[in-house]
Amino acid sequence: MTSLGDVSGDQPASTASAAEVVLDGGDARCVLLLIRLARLVAGLEAGSVVRVITADPAAPLDLPAWCHLTGHLYLGPVPGRDRPTYALQVSGKARPVNPSAPWRPGS
Secondary structure (H helix, E strand, O other): OOEEEEEOOOOOOOOEOOOEEEEEEEOOOHHHHHHHHHHHHHOEOOOOEEEEEEOOOOHHHHHHHHHHHHOOEEEEEOOOOOOOEEEEEOOOOOOOEEOOEEEEEOO
C-alpha cells in the first residue's frame, strides 16, 4: 500500500489514488475530528483507507456511527499501535453531510 504520510486536517486533501492516508487527530475531540475527517475524505478516491489516530475516548463510538451515516466502511481499531488508531475505507457512494456539522446529514 502506498502511504501518503500524515495529513493535516486543517488543509483540504488533494485528490489521491486509492491509498492509505493517516489523519493524526491528536487530542481533538469528536466535533473537530469529524470536521477534519469529512474534509479529508472529500478529496480521496473511493477505496482509499484512512487511519485516524486520536486520543478521543469517544472515537470507538463516533467513528463507526459517522461511517454508518455517510456510507463509508468502518474497518475498526488498528492493533499494535502506540496511540489509538482506527481505520475506515472511503466509499464511492458516500452520502453528503453538513460541512460545518458532519455528524448531520447534508442536502
